Amino acid sequence: MKSLVKISLGMLLINGMFIFGASAQVGIGTKTPDASSVLELNASNKGFLVPRLTQSQMQGITSPATGLMVYVTDINPGFYYNLGTPSIPQWQALGASQGPTGPTGLSGATGAAGSIGLSGPTGATGPTGIGSVGPTGPTGTAGQVGATGPNGPTGMGATGATGPAGPTGLTGPTGPGGTNQWNLNGNASTNPGADFLGTTDANDVVIKTNNVEQMRITSAGSVGIGTNTPNANAVLQLDASNKGVLFTRLTSIQRQAMTLNAADDGLLVYDQTVQKFYYWDGNALAWKVMGSGSGGAADCYTCDGF
Secondary structure: OOOOEEEOOOOEEEOOOEEEOOOOOEEEOOOOOOOOOOEEEOOOOOEEEOOEEOHHHHHOOOOOOOOOEEEEOOOOOEEEEEOOOOOOOOEEEOOOOOOOOOOOOOOOOOOOOOOOOOOOOOOOOOOOOOOOOOOOOOOOOOOOOOOOOOOOOOOOOOOOOOOOOOOOOOOOOOOOOOOOOOOOOOOOOOOOOOOOOOOOOOOOEEEEEOOEEEEEEOOOOOEEEOOOOOOOOEEEEEOOOOOOEOOOEEOHHHHHOOOOOHHHOOOEEEEOOOOEEEEEEOOOOEEEEOOOOOOOHHHOOOOOOO
16 A cells, blocks of 8 residues: 655645644645544544553653643553643543542541651861871973074065866756755645655555654555554544643633534544543534533533533
């Protein structure tokens, strides 16, 4: 299967699966990412993997952003997001309701202080040595500096005249691929039907920074960030041991101001006002909060219901 990257006036296509739109939408598995999304994943036989961490790795993340999401694999496994702030994280299981804080337990009694042990006697000071310092020897006499020899005479020959410049040689032919280069500052007049950046065989596409692989697009169309072996059942897999994934963070007013319809079914955002994840139900044409149950009416409510 061929892997391709197509670039045309703000658009990048890799293997027909990866799109950067001119309006900053990114699509994986679709050539027309929804205008209301920053990133749209589309597949009929693959899912989405967020970073999978142990509970201790999650708690060890430095200054986690509000809304940062990870999947815990060992103790009480499931999706967790930071309900608190970067300086005071509060990891919350996705869909779990937050109960009231229990009363502070009584402080235990302070134990009695142990007795201080006796100080040992100070040892006697030893006698001071009596030896004297020997005298410093005399400094030797400095030798004389030798005389500088005379300069040789300057040559008397005249400088020869500069010869005439030779004719400019003919321009050689353009080397292979000289007109098919991608410039660091971008290209103009590209043709998305013919121009692409990628492979023409069944090999993966690898993107590196500082000579370290950061992203891979397999010939089968799976995208991996932080892994060079993305799961074949995932459209996008994110792997890390000290990082999570951040979804779009909006206020309630910003979320409710979005113009959405049935085609936006499944759109996910993090509402900073109420500190909850919301998804768009394209059938009900309403926002619903992500819950922990079967997804029925008891586990979600519309944007006007919080």
